[in-house]
Amino acid sequence: MIIDDDFDILRYADSILGSKGHEVIVNSDPRKALDTLASHNVDLLVVDIVMPECSGFDVLRAVKKLKHLHCPILMLTGKSAREDVRMALSLGATDYMVKPFDRDVFLSKVESIVGMQASAPEVKFAAASPNSHAEVTVPALITGITEMGFTMRTLSYVDRNVRLKTATTLFKEVGIECPPLRAVSCRPLDDDAEYHYEVFVSFIGLDEFSMKKIRRWIAGSAIQKRKAS
Amino acid sequence: MISELERLKREYAAGLPEKAAALATEARGVVKRLERGQAPAHGKVEKLAHKLAGSSGTYGFMVVSALARLLEDAIAGGEFDKRAPEDAAGWLKLWLDAFEAHAARAARQEPDADVDDVLRPLGTRRAA
Numbered sequence: 001m002i003i004d005d006d007f008d009i010l011r012y013a014d015s016i017l018g019s020k021g022h023e024v025i026v027n028s029d030p031r032k033a034l035d036t037l038a039s040h041n042v043d044l045l046v047v048d049i050v051m052p053e054c055s056g057f058d059v060l061r062a063v064k065k066l067k068h069l070h071c072p073i074l075m076l077t078g079k080s081a082r083e084d085v086r087m088a089l090s091l092g093a094t095d096y097m098v099k100p101f102d103r104d105v106f107l108s109k110v111e112s113i114v115g116m117q118a119s120a121p122e123v124k125f126a127a128a129s130p131n132s133h134a135e136v137t138v139p140a141l142i143t144g145i146t147e148m149g150f151t152m153r154t155l156s157y158v159d160r161n162v163r164l165k166t167a168t169t170l171f172k173e174v175g176i177e178c179p180p181l182r183a184v185s186c187r188p189l190d191d192d193a194e195y196h197y198e199v200f201v202s203f204i205g206l207d208e209f210s211m212k213k214i215r216r217w218i219a220g221s222a223i224q225k226r227k228a229s
Numbered sequence: 230m231i232s233e234l235e236r237l238k239r240e241y242a243a244g245l246p247e248k249a250a251a252l253a254t255e256a257r258g259v260v261k262r263l264e265r266g267q268a269p270a271h272g273k274v275e276k277l278a279h280k281l282a283g284s285s286g287t288y289g290f291m292v293v294s295a296l297a298r299l300l301e302d303a304i305a306g307g308e309f310d311k312r313a314p315e316d317a318a319g320w321l322k323l324w325l326d327a328f329e330a331h332a333a334r335a336a337r338q339e340p341d342a343d344v345d346d347v348l349r350p351l352g353t354r355r356a357a
Contacts, residue, residue, distance in 0.1 A: 008241055008284040015233050050279055078283040078298075100286020100294050103234065208286060208294075 001025040003033045003059060004048040004076065009099070013046065013076070016103055017110060030054040034062050042071050044114050047093075049077035049084065060091035072113045072161075075205075076101065085180055085205035094161065095182060096205035105148055105211075112184045112202065137165050141195060145170070145218065147211040149184065149202040153195035158183045164201055174217040180204040241288040242338050248285075249332035252277040252297070256325055263309070263318035275304040290335040295344045296328045299351060324351060 002013050002024060010026040017024045025042070027033035031054050037045075045063065049056035056075060063069060072094035077084070080098045088096055094113055097106060140152040150170075158164070164181040171178040186199045206214075231239075255274045262269055278301040286294025300321075303309065309317045327347060335341070 006280055006284055009287060011237055012234070012284075012287055015237055019233060050276075078279050078301075099283030100288075100291070208291075 001027060001033060001037070001042045001044070002046040002076075003027050003030050003051075003056075004046075005029070005051040006048070009048070009076070013106065016107055020107065020111075022110075022114075030056075030059050034059065037063065037066055037069055041069055044110060045071055045073045046076050046110070047073060049075060049079050049088070057087060057091060060088065060093060064092055074109060074113060076106075080205065080207035082177070082205070089163070089180060089204070095202065096180075098205060098207040100208055102147075102211075108148055109202065137167070140166070140199070142166075142168060142170055143198075145174075145214065147203075147206070147214045149181070149200060151198060151200050153189065154186075154197045154199055155195060157197055158186045158199045160184060160186065163204075175213050176206075176210045179206050179210070238288050239338070241284070242290075242336055245285070245290070245293070245332060245336045248277075248281055249293070249329065249336075252281055253325060253329055253332075256300070256321060256328075259309070260318045260321050260325070263314040263321070266314055269309045269314075269317070271304050271309055275301055278304070285335070290341065291344055292331045292341045292347050293328070293335045295348055296324065296331060299348060300324055300328075320351070327351065 002010055002017075004010050004013075004026075005028050007028060010028060014024045014026050025036070027036070030047075030051050034054075045059075047056045047059050056077060060073065063073065073092060075088045075093045075096040076099060077096075078099045085096050095109055097109060138154050138156065138158060140154045142150050142152045144151040160183055162183045164183055166178060166181065168178070180203075182202045182204055184200045184202045186197050189196055189198050252274065255277055259269045259271050259274055278297045282294050282297035282301055285291075285297065303320075308320075312320070327350075331342065331347060
């Protein structure tokens with residue numbers, strides 16, 4: 001279900017998800033959406049924050065009281081301030097995207113979140129339940145970065161949906177503040193003696209400006225590599 | 230045959246002049262109030278700018294989105310209250326010129342200008 005008072009956003013998001021076979025319910029009135037959710041379950045809620053009379057934060061608070069509803073929640077909003085991201089996460093949001101949003105990043109986020117719910121991890125060494133608000137620090141080697149997130153190698157298994165903290169200079173090099181992070185997937189590595197798992201970590205709440213900096217940094221890094229070789 | 234998203238984008242572009250005009254009209258009202266030494270009363274401008282910033286950029290009109298976001302941030306950051314009214318009105322007129330020109334360009338679906346080049350004269354962190 002997508003809750004947003006902007007019909008242009010509802011139509012766009014509906015079209016993106018519908019084209020991939022997802023059944024989408026759109027609702028421009030958060031109060032009516034909450035009425036529907038009182039007696040229905042959904043796989044995912046996509047929620048705007050700035051809406052008249054009932055904000056996305058109000059929706060998060062109300063959803064917490066609906067005991068039958070255990071769906072992940074993706075915030076999709078024009079609010080990009082770090083305190084808004086923190087507030088949403090503290091109220092139970094799973095992930096956070098800033099408008100304007102990219103079609104592919106949106107689709108990828110939605111499918112990673114929905115997929116996360118659909119399949120349980122096979123092995124667990126250091127794990128937390130998928131709906132917990134744990135934050136863990138793990139020693140890791142970052143091997144790749146995209147505007148969606150980064151790939152890292154770790155010694156221990158990282159459960160999906162766990163929030164992570166890093167102490168890396170990478171974000172300083174890119175020129176952005178380290179955003180909140182969420183583990184999306186973790187797979188065992190067969191051929192790396194030093195690290196045992198490869199984890200994809202998603203950025204939470206990056207705005208277009210920060211994504212642009214990442215794209216520029218990636219392009220610059222590729223040029224440097226070409227020069228070096 | 231055009232894709233569904235392309236069709237939506239064209240429809241959005243067709244409706245953009247009306248949305249841009251609504252925001253520009255409200256912004257002109259703020260200019261007038263500032264010039265008369267009245268309180269800017271920019272609540273409606275902020276809401277319209279917020280909505281347009283999110284939707285226009287999502288449909289690929291990044292300059293219109295960045296200009297709308299710039300205005301929203303300026304209001305939310307208290308710029309209209311901190312600056313002298315004539316300075317604030319002068320800045321908003323500059324913003325209006327840029328916004329109307331680029332909204333018209335977007336409605337014609339002409340290629341976007343460079344966002345940083347557009348924002349630089351208006352003084353913004355994004356242009357840094």
